[in-house]
Amino acid sequence: MKTNFEKYGRKDDKDLCEITLENDAGMTVKVLNYGATLEKVLLDGKNMVLSLKTPEDYSKQRNFLGGTVGRIAGRVRRGQWKHGNEIHQLPLNDGENHIHGGVGTDMQVWDFRPFCGKTARVDLTLFDPDGHNGYPGNLRLHVRYELDNDNILHYRLDATSDQLTIFNPVNHTYFNLGERAENLTLQMNADYYLPVDQEGLPNRGIAEVAGTAFDFRKNKRIGDSLHSEDEQIKLRNGLDHPFILNGNNPAAVLSSEDHKLTVITNAPALVLYAGNHFDHTGVANNIGQYDGITFEAQCPPTEGNDLGQITLLPFEKFERVVDWKFE
Template structure:
């Protein structure tokens, strides 16, 4: 097991570094301390995720590729959090709503430390998001650990602690391809229900059964076939951009191409599946088109009201979220 890093620039008075984790069977993971980002993941010479051409590209334009998104991944309706008799107003950065933490922690330079032994190679990232940043209360310390082992498991853990009551619902935002176009992948999701959303991506009517809809991935099927179905929800978001409520099976989701597979496990109650609907070969992501990749964003499902108890973190309460990405060759 091996770790290394290289400095590639400076931002906000801090060094920008690319970290490499390599296991004993040749799988290589590249990470950035900009946004605690998963930059690339290579198995048998094939990159499994969407990656920009250069490390320097990631901070030129916000793109969410592989980033640790927070304090919130997803949307807060009208940017309002009602707690008791108080209302916290967050910046409205997507129409009438707050999305992805404002100018969130995926745009910050994190501290990092590398560790390697006989069983794993690890990178540990830490940051303090200070009270008032993006309108959030509480000084919040966040720790993200990436751990690669020799069985081609990449573990991803987020831990956090705040000195005041706040809200926190982060997720990793890697776009998976398994060396193919996302729409061509087979996908299976252990979810009997999903959350319909309105045109702005806010849930509107609680859980709906996936049965009889394009959202039924209880058996593996090609993503593109589901995208081609006539469905008002798909039209509203130009594809999949919806929370799936996980039913507790060990493998929460599975992706497969002709040659590779990914088994995804998590202790989160939901996964937001997004099919890169906005990619249009423009900007810093000019190499990517619509439906070129798919995300598996493990988090609490977003809600349409302003009572955000599920994502409320009390002062001194420890937050922990665990994900495992197991890659294999077919």
Template structure:
């Protein structure tokens, strides 16, 4: 007998495409809501309490780009000068962040995805697909994306990004959910299996390779309140007005444990790094008026950004299969 449940509700239309809110539910009073706009994780509800930052209505997500829960691509993060050097050639991507490229231009988090739902005794699942044509946002290759959200009865929410391109291209997406566990993120305790981080410049791009976290504000190896890092005198924290830095994972799982007074989120991933951002720019204005700086924290599981134009780590060969896996467990 099927116990897990899936459902969806149409809430609007955008450019001729139906906008839908998808719900996955388990037997332990946990449910998640997903939008086919941007393959977005909209809500994570434990006994009705939201564990992530969410906008007031599904309709709000397409009104302005704010990245809450979105599947951001083809690139999540910055590319220096918007350039990709491959061999003796340099390809130019759109510049939309000062002199640099950021977040894929009009990215995958701003597109309407197709979806199908399925449920078994073990899980409730949403499969979302999007076709990104060659040349869109200046990127090479026809790209087929497939994102999976799957909830089970152990309160695991699995998230996968799969893709294939028919041409040589670059690809480094990430889910951009802001976690708060029903509290302010700065009050949460964070433990992370990362011995190194990447210092960045004023433009947010790495400057000098990896640096050890030991003895710095960036040391979360034994766990501490996020507030301790934010309140430190570290020049890197001051430069970015909070955490806005890549951490290199050491391969031990779980990668991240985030603990609040009532709830814990444990994250495992096959990504080599997570970029942590503590919602430094939120200021109780616009559609995110409910939130201020440090109310949420992201763990963008991806390849770390490059300091220069050598993007070999995120280069995909034609028809090479890309797969990023994340599992968030809530208790």
């Protein structure tokens, strides 16, 4: 096991560093303290995730590649959160909605500490103050990336707030197993998904995946779904939908001819997004449409402003766990 880190820049009066975790099997993981970002997963000479060309690129333009996105991942309709008889208004930064926490946790420089023993790990912490991006409560976040000798990368996010607030973060890594995600096969333990409207928000409750482009209960090529005539696929130009997990493990298995990724999580849903917007432009000019796919482990978005499922009570501990096993 090995850990090390290298400084590559400065932002907001803090050092920007790339942290490397390496196990005895030769698997290497690179993490950035900018956004608590999973930058690379190197196995058998291939990168298993989508990455920008250099670490410096990540802070040039918001891109979500591997970032820890919060306080809220996804959209909040009209930016409104109702608790009791009060309605709390969040800033609108996606048309008439609030998305991805505003200037979110993926755009901030985290403190970090590497550790090496029976595993190689890095612990990253961030203090997000009361009122930042319109959210109440001083929030303390702790993210851990931990690599073991079974080629499992463990991701854990803990958080507490001193006030009633809402919190639904996610790790936003795009996986591709060194190939194009469009050509990979996927099996997922989800019997229902959430159809969405033009704004990408749920609008009619859960729907069965049976008989639709969203049925991945048995192993299926992702491209078959992306290029189907399903109205929901056409509406979002690809996969951009929450899937409700049925509780059976693993949550998802992604496969190529040479590699396999197994996803296990304590989250109730996975949001799949196939990088529909990538078009080889901007800071991500090395990435095209459908090159990677996310498994965003989170609570699913809601239709209205009742956000009880993601309401965090004062000093209540939030815990999100995701294990990625690479073979």
